[in-house]
Amino acid sequence: MDFDIYTLRKPKATDGFALHSLVERCVPLDPNSIYCNLLHCSHFAATAIAAEDENGELVGFISGYRPPERQDTLFVWQVAVDSRCRGRKLGQRMLLALAERLAPEGVRYIETTITPGNVASETLFARVFDALAAPVERSVLFSCEEHFNGLHDDEVLYRAGPFTFVTPNS
Incomplete structure (x- = not known):
């Protein structure tokens, strides 16, 4: 697949089933219900x-939300990139595009959790945070013992920001 043929867009409700299928193909992501x-x-x-290929197939998706008490923050819940599209920086392109879309609404921070040893996620977010020139703080948000009864690795919170986007000719 060519790097430039992906269309990045806001998702629509009819993407729900395709998203479910995409996440199922993206092991080890935790599947959610349809x-x-x-x-x-x-x-x-x-x-x-959402990212779709030249055939209109959903090949990438980032889900997130703005925590009610921190409207200046995008919390990234899940990043899914189809295996056929990996190694092309699609995840990075999606996350930067999403941050740029939300910046005019006051988003200046990105948060996510990553389990230790998830090199792909650590690399993705490090590249995005570097591109945004955003300082990063790390802390355990959900601990293995306290929150998962020893059955899941720690979830380490990465909080990056503040960042700004400079619009040309502004």
Whole structure:
């Protein structure tokens, strides 16, 4: 697949089933219910981004939301990129496009959680945070023992920002 043939857009409710299928193909992502994916594509469409290929197939998706007490923050819940499209910086393109779309609404921080050793996610977010020149703070948000009864790795919170986008000729 050619790097330039992806269309990045806001999701729509009819993407819900395709999103469910995409996440199932993106092991080790935690699958959500189809209903949950429908909500990501409708209720949370403003804080999500979809990538489709030249055939209109959903090949990438980022779900996120703005925590009610921190409207200046985009919390990235999940990043899914079809295996056929990996290594082309599609995840990075989607996340930067989403941040740029939300910046005029006051978003200046990005948060996400990453389990230790998830090199792909660590690399993706490090590249995005570098591109945004955003300082990063890390802390354990949900601990293995306290929140997962020892059955899941820690979820480490990455908080990056503040960042700004400079619009040409402004």
